[in-house]
Amino acid sequence: MFENRRAERRLQRIEYKLDLIMRHLGITDSPAPLRDSPTRPMPGSVSGADMAAIDALITQGKKIQAIKLYREMLPGTSLKDAKDAIEARERPTY
Numbered sequence: 001m002f003e004n005r006r007a008e009r010r011l012q013r014i015e016y017k018l019d020l021i022m023r024h025l026g027i028t029d030s031p032a033p034l035r036d037s038p039t040r041p042m043p044g045s046v047s048g049a050d051m052a053a054i055d056a057l058i059t060q061g062k063k064i065q066a067i068k069l070y071r072e073m074l075p076g077t078s079l080k081d082a083k084d085a086i087e088a089r090e091r092p093t094y
Contacts, residue, residue, distance in 0.1 A: 012088040019089075023048050051089075058090045 022028075028048045050073050057066035063086060070082045077085075 009088075012084070013091075016088055016091075019048070019051055023052065054086070055089065058086065063090070 050069075054066045054069055057063075057069065066086045067079070067082045070085055071077050071079070074082075
């Protein structure tokens with residue numbers, strides 16, 4: 001159970017770092033193919049410009065609005081998954 005959570009957190013950190021690199025290089029992300037479960041879309045299906053809008057909200061301290069925007073961009077995303085994604089983006093990287 002804990003091993004799975006660690007793997008998920010590690011994956012979120014890797015995805016966050018990749019998003020930063022892609023944004024720095026000006027690369028936009030194309031929508032990823034849907035997985036088996038339509039209720040949990042892949043986090044990579046949000047474009048770089050959309051993530052920039054989310055990052056702006058996070059920077060302004062508007063976490064709830066960032067979660068709402070994330071869920072609007074990825075219909076079917078659970079509140080918990082959206083919250084986890086936003087919290088992963090607001091954590092500083094070292």
